[in-house]
Amino acid sequence: MTMNTATRSPRTAARFACDSIGVCRGAGAVRCATVVSSMVLAILFAAGCGEGRRDDGPAPSRRVVVLGFDGVDPNLLEQWRDKLPNVSKFMDSGTFRRLQSTTPPASCTAWSSFTTGLNPGGHGIFDFILRDPKTYLPDRTGAVSHAAEYRFGLFPKTPETFTSTMSGQAFWTTADHAGKRSVVLRVPCIYPLEELQHGYEQGGLGLPDMRGSEGTFHYWSSDLSPRDAANPDLGGKVLSLANAKDVETVIEGPVNPLSPSHERLSIPLKLKAAGKDALTIETSGRTETVEMGRWSDWFRLGFKVTPLSTLHGMARFRVLEVEPNLRLYLSPINHDPADPAIALTEPPSYSKELQRAVGDFKTVGWNHETWGLNEERIDEEAFMQDIWNTFRETEAITMHELEDKKTELLVSVFVETDRTSHMMYRLMDPEHPRYDAALAAKYGDSIQKTYQRMDEIIGKVSAKLGPKDVLLILSDHGFHSWRRGFNVNSWLIEQGFMTLKGGAKSTERKFLQDVDWSKTKAYALGVGGIYINQQGREGKGIVKAGDESERVAKDIAARLRKVVDPKTGKPAVAEVYLAKETWKGARLADGQDLQIGMVPGYRVSSATPLGGAPEGLFEDNKKKWSGDHATSQTSATEGILLSNLKLGTQDEAATPSILDMAPTILTLLGVAVPPEYDGHALAFTAAPGGE
Template sequence: MVLILVPIFLLAGWWLKDSLTRVQPREPKRKVVVLGFDGVDPRLCREFMDKGALPNLSRLSRQGTFRELGTVNPSQSPVSWSSFAVGGDPGQHGIFDFLTRTGGDPTYLPSPESFVGQIEARFFGGIPVRLPKAINKRGGRAFWDYAAESGIRTALVLVPVTFAPPCLPNGLAISGLGVPDLCGTQATYFYLTSNPRKVGVAQMTEFGGLVTLLKRSGDSYHAQLAGPPSPLWKQEKSRKSDGLKKQKDSIKSPGLSLDEKQKIQSEIDRLQNDLSAFTAHPQRLSMPIEVVPLSEPGTARITIDQDEKVVAVGKWSEWYRVRFKVTRFISAHGICKVLLQSVTPDVRLYVSPIEIDPERPAVPICCPPNYTRQLAQKIGLFKTRGWESDTAGLKEGALDEKAFIEDTFEVMDKHAEMALEVLHEDDWGLYVAVLSETDRVSHVMWRLIDPRHPAYDPVLAAEYGDSIEKVYRKMDDLVGKFLNEIDPLTTDLYIISDHGFRSFHTGVNLNTWLSQNGPGGDASRPFMKLRLPANRQYNLQDLFSGNTDFFKASIHDPVEGTTKTEYYVNWNETRAFALGLGSIFINLRGRETWGCVARADYNAVCDEIIQGLESLVDPATGKRVIRKVYRGLEIYHGPYANIDSVAFPDLVVGFEEGYRVGWQSTLGGITDQVLVPNRDKWSGDHCGIDPSLTSGILFANRPVEASRTEIIDIAPTILDSLGVPYPTLQGRSFAREGTANP
């Protein structure tokens, strides 16, 4: 999404401040504080508690409660935290995966707006006539909405899937997971080098980094940092897309003659080619970067835009303040850091993803919208991106373990400071904060605590094998600070996580399996019919480009010397396909553009796929790969459990420990092999792993004796503690069954 600085957002804080106090504040029956930590695993908690590494959580366990917290299916962060918010499974809120789908032509494309939608800016003569806006695509009502609207002073700090931020009466909300960087992505990092052999033809890496050549001029090196797509270019792209859609709608009009249809189809082809050519060369905003090696060994003067600093090799810089000029009247402001890696023989440096400047945000990332500016003035600049850790840089070798851990731990310290600052801001009746660094470290450092993992490195394990324990210790330190602030006589404290973790040693390419297997293992009648070899390696740009090149292969004509793209999937004979991190969609007639499965055959096709996948065995171990394949209509309940919606997964795969959807499969590619060793640094996971294996944690400062503790039970429990009425929820309150609130 395109993000543009508009100072009007900050001015809006004046009238919003008044609008947020229209509900008469009242005191709760009991106050509630929820401190969430993404991805904390109960098994590791017990292990670290047993060795005395988590004294504050051990204290809570003795004096109150420590139990596993059941997660949802699938146990993915945006899904789990959305279920936490509304007190129900994904059928209650419509977030089924990190990736989602929207209707259109073709409908097989994933949407770049998985759980955050957008309204782009519009310009006339360089002047904005419509401001950019984010839209939270989570459905249902969050428990904090009920609380705030009943008069409870409510604070939300970095809670996932709260972007755009909710404006709560007498409340405060700082958005978490979902907030993009200034390029509109979760993590576009920059790797710059003076060695042309390190810059390939494709400058976009598999997972979203931009590799750029530094050109030498005398004693200095120069490059342009590519920023977000130009809003004016995006506006023109939208205009072309609207024109194409209009023609596609018109060809469906009844009563058209064959000649009229042919003319319209000719215009559709022309507009489609024009749009494809236009989209293939996006115009990006950019700004200059200059690197000047200094006489002092291992140092350089690095200037980005107009901000100049002296940086030493191996050390993170302080924050750079940068801006991209959009028009004569508007600039997009951001902040970033630099890690200088080498000045000789090659100059190499890493520039972190450019964050939205919290003091001059391009779009509101909190409500009231000027609060992040006040917060930054108190505690200093901080990352605003929802995916706050540079996991992509580490995964792709642009960062090493030392740099990643230093940065991530610094971010966690800043987030802890932020959480405490907001806690002291008011006498909150309801306070919810979520820190996510526990999840990020576990994803990329799990290989160093699992000697059986293909990416295990004993040398790195000796130095960084305690990284997960260290991030858990940081969690425990913050819990201790909250315990010192909270009166248990008046306040219920819950420490929770949305899911646990398991090793990820083998990737499973679901589309490959679908293309090689049919009913009863009959390979001659595969569920996914290929008409061409799938000869592409996909990256995140392919996945989210919005172009119609998904599931396409490049075909080179040596005679003509031309290359064209064609679908490698024969949709007319394809009965199922996979997208995301474990979702399988039936190519259902009437729902999909080229659907071929009749509704009468829907259950039979589902049965055949379930039988085949649940029989899949890893030949290297002789063990089952998949614990269970779930039917969407059986596990989801509510308004979003709708078979006619392209976002609704027909089947959800629950993998055994060690297995997860393969990397290329998540990006839309089809590889030769179904099972592929995961030699990647991203080595721990929970996405797609069966929810029975990925429970989270629940600690409380009071006994909880309910027979069931699941993440969907937190919402009604909190509302009961507050004394706030609410409609029937899918989750069950601990208070009504156990003794959380005697």
């Protein structure tokens, strides 16, 4: 695997330490280097150093504002058009088009193409996993962590840093090099953030929680089921409480950076029943009585590493039950934006500036309670309340940044539309195995409500724009119900492309542990990817590279296209994409050899992404995660493009692609489009405001 280290080097200690105390925006590096040698000196410097914004020059004559709404589906948008007055306005007088997604139409793959202007073969993000061909093990794509270092075992020398598995350069970095000032908020999968001279970035999906995960909740109960007790980390941290009304337990936070055995830092948590439906919660020096049925305010949590170093986080509690059983939920622990241990923004001090301007906000990349709802620890009401809270946070930051008229490019991405579609699709699809009429009566319009909230935000943003400003609104892919799961590895076994040790036809174990590689030609990992077990590439490859490998891939594709779900008698696979016909670029070799595109209603089963091969080829999806898009047919999973501008005649007939966004935005900014881009700049004819 090749990584682009040229544009994404880990930050230096000096830069972070200086920046994090607000000394050196635009100030000399020498001064920074001096400061880092002594924390005391640094504080003295900070006291005398103004925080003002970089490049306080004149305001541009035209701003380009780009709003992303993850997973907004064009069919649903048209269906609900009458309830979306601001969207309707653009449909009538501006532009509304379907926007081609990437193959696969998965968020990280598509947003990486939005960011870099490259197809997955160029940026290398083909899936949410990146498999190691030598070991056949999946690893996450995105940010790779490098541990913090401590000086004398007392105070931080370098913070935890990250490198990226994505190649290519963000288009706003290209604009930055041309002197343009941009503000980029929560674009998914761009963490670690590229350094900018004139701009500001806030990290989104890819930023870990304090435990280093995508978002691990805590769940305490005095009545754990045997299954819970046997799997203390099932979907989150599951902890047992004594059956008492006055108990002490702990919150398990980050790994202690000084612990050779990677032990976690914990802080005490005291709980005391306050009547039948409230709990008094005491931790990290704060006590609050929290009633059932609402999220607590943020609790700031300090995890002490040494007497001179504390890692700062924050999280919210939800009291689920007080009597007869005590049940308590704690959201994933976010890095505190006011005092983070890792860079949450570029520059790192920007998160503090935002916190001062708009108050506390979540910083973990996956910033919704999908795992809590999917594991059925919290209910729909808790999930949706949190969706509205998070919508407000991103809206507040976006509106705050819109007030700064010197920004030439503002990009802000909201993901609430995607997360709600994943979790609530079942309640607007009577054919879904988890459809529930009573719940549907209450929450069946949840997805529609997130579209209405999107419409409201579009209206508020539009009202702040000047007559020459350009507004682009896009989504990265569409959405489908996910009723049935397809066990791809089980199918490969049935078809003779994969053999399990001892000739078994299925296994309960993940990570391809039971595969007999000497008799296996192909294996599936990730959301619909299939890899040929190729000689010289895979650790125990048996298929020769070149003609033989291509013959096997084509044979698999031909047979997959004929797969029928025995329950319905109808095809389940709409299309199979072969790597060489689908992608091009320097990272092509890192991707899957084939990608499945399933018909609406189907996704690869939940066991498939991590290399499972359970019994049976198809299964009902019995989880609340009920909508999906990542293994769908690309042409049936388009996103949306809306604008206050009108498209020119040359682009009227064709469907624009998410690959066209980077060149289009750079062209609108008057910046030269890099020759390596895969898309083209869309030609808009009419300027906004009738000019």
